[in-house]
Amino acid sequence: TQLLEQSPQFLSIQEGENLTVYCNSSSVFSSLQWYRQEPGEGPVLLVTVVTGGEVKKLKRLTFQFGDARKDSSLHITAAQPGDTGLYLCAGGRGLGGGATNKLIFGTGTLLAVQP
Amino acid sequence: NAGVTQTPKFRVLKTGQSMTLLCAQDMNHEYMYWYRQDPGMGLRLIHYSVGEGTTAKGEVPDGYNVSRLKKQNFLLGLESAAPSQTSVYFCASSPRRQGPSQPQHFGDGTRLSIL
Known part of the structure; x- marks a missing residue:
């Protein structure tokens, strides 16, 4: 059972464009x-x-965790060809003993940035 | 600085054959994982281990067995390969720490085709 759905599945854009990738679930993740x-x-x-509700920025990439911790988004500003790749979200679940290292991966978003 | 090393990188098997995929990590991580990656499905957890001598089933364990005789090694076995097991297999490791999910460090994968 796939708990994390990503959209879009594929995305092809021109260099300099902005984009957002979504990661959605009905389950809560730690x-x-x-x-x-x-x-x-x-x-x-x-x-x-x-x-x-947390927001983190990594250069041109902005990540947000939903208020209810069921969804997340990745926004890329002014995409570059070097951003090309498969983007995967992964929700954390417990393995027991307080450690939270078990990940449920999303379906993936394949991004192609054309020069 | 090798990180996580998987062998072999490619393999073609006939239906019914058996083989073992080897994963080795040099980061002294307690946790190790085996995933399979199929188009449009992200990464799915096959088996994982929280320490030497221990293993547990993940999301899709049927048809696979694992062993963790040494902390640095995690072996994935296919006893009788089936075409449905054609996939790219990834091994990962992570440290054992309390709190939010720790990053998982991945090998470069083994591409396995079953004819």
């Missing part, structure tokens, strides 16, 4: 992570948000 994956490589963590 934290939300965003990863970026390039072809032939594993995902790499971009950011972790833990508080409802």
